[in-house]
Amino acid sequence: MENLIEIKNLCKSYDGFSLKNVSFSLMPGYIMGFVGQNGAGKSTTIKLMLNLLQRDGGEIKLFGLDNLENEREVKQKIGFVLDELYFHDNMTVKQAAWLVSGFYDRWNNEKFLNYAEKYKLPLKKKIKTLSTGMKAKLSLAMALSHGARLLILDEPTSGLDPIVRNEILSELYEIVQDGSCGVFFSTHITSDLDKVADFVTFLRNGEVILTTSKDNINDNYALVRGPKHLFAQVRDYIISARQSEFGFEAVSDRSPELRKIDGLVVEKVKIEDLMLYLEKGEMVC
Numbered sequence: 001m002e003n004l005i006e007i008k009n010l011c012k013s014y015d016g017f018s019l020k021n022v023s024f025s026l027m028p029g030y031i032m033g034f035v036g037q038n039g040a041g042k043s044t045t046i047k048l049m050l051n052l053l054q055r056d057g058g059e060i061k062l063f064g065l066d067n068l069e070n071e072r073e074v075k076q077k078i079g080f081v082l083d084e085l086y087f088h089d090n091m092t093v094k095q096a097a098w099l100v101s102g103f104y105d106r107w108n109n110e111k112f113l114n115y116a117e118k119y120k121l122p123l124k125k126k127i128k129t130l131s132t133g134m135k136a137k138l139s140l141a142m143a144l145s146h147g148a149r150l151l152i153l154d155e156p157t158s159g160l161d162p163i164v165r166n167e168i169l170s171e172l173y174e175i176v177q178d179g180s181c182g183v184f185f186s187t188h189i190t191s192d193l194d195k196v197a198d199f200v201t202f203l204r205n206g207e208v209i210l211t212t213s214k215d216n217i218n219d220n221y222a223l224v225r226g227p228k229h230l231f232a233q234v235r236d237y238i239i240s241a242r243q244s245e246f247g248f249e250a251v252s253d254r255s256p257e258l259r260k261i262d263g264l265v266v267e268k269v270k271i272e273d274l275m276l277y278l279e280k281g282e283m284v285c
Helices: 042-049 071-076 093-101 109-118 132-143 162-175 190-196 214-220 228-237 271-280
Strands: 005-014 017-026 031-035 057-062 078-081 150-154 182-186 199-204 207-213 221-227 238-243 247-253 265-268
Touching (some): 017 042, 017 057, 017 199, 017 207, 031 190, 042 057, 042 150, 078 132, 093 109, 093 132, 132 162, 190 271, 207 271, 228 238, 228 247, 247 271
Parallel strands (some): 078 150
Antiparallel strands (some): 005 017, 221 247
């Protein structure tokens, strides 16, 4: 099956920052979380995918098509939600939807009105009167109203209360159930990944240091704790570790050998733990 996203060796340089040979892919029917600290390059990658920035090197294919050579065709199939709602404050919800509708050949106003009813969007209210949660719902409603096969979202749940976040995550989950659509979203809220993500790509200082399925994380990684004298014995299994004079705590691949070592505690790793250790831990492999 053709990938919705295929990125190979993507590069972009600014003063003081470089996106270095970023590569990952996403198949239809799945949700990928794109994570990393602020400044890691998540928004830059998304803007390159949408051709809002010009890449310095590498390849971006969406639906099997080059995103530059086939920009209009590609963007007709994408729904995107950026980290801010870029409409004039005095526009109403209905006016904003009308403006967006002009960009899409397959805009379905009936579908938009259905989403507006579902999300309780006040069509006659001005953008400036909407809460952060309502603005996020409006962006999502517009992204879903033109038959998009790929949703690209930049921090879609940032700053939202738990109820609104759960509503949006539930919507993302429903979108991919027929196997024809996919969702790619950047986030720093790892609990969102636990709920809906099928794959995780982790960016650090402009480089991908991990791209894998959530099932692979659950099956093959572990949080390991033990006294200092055991560290040398398990070092070959360790990805990232923190040591003190009393012992160590580390992220490891989940090897059966670890469980045979007396004095070692081996626990299931959370995505948050894995992200924390890959970001902050001492890299030992």
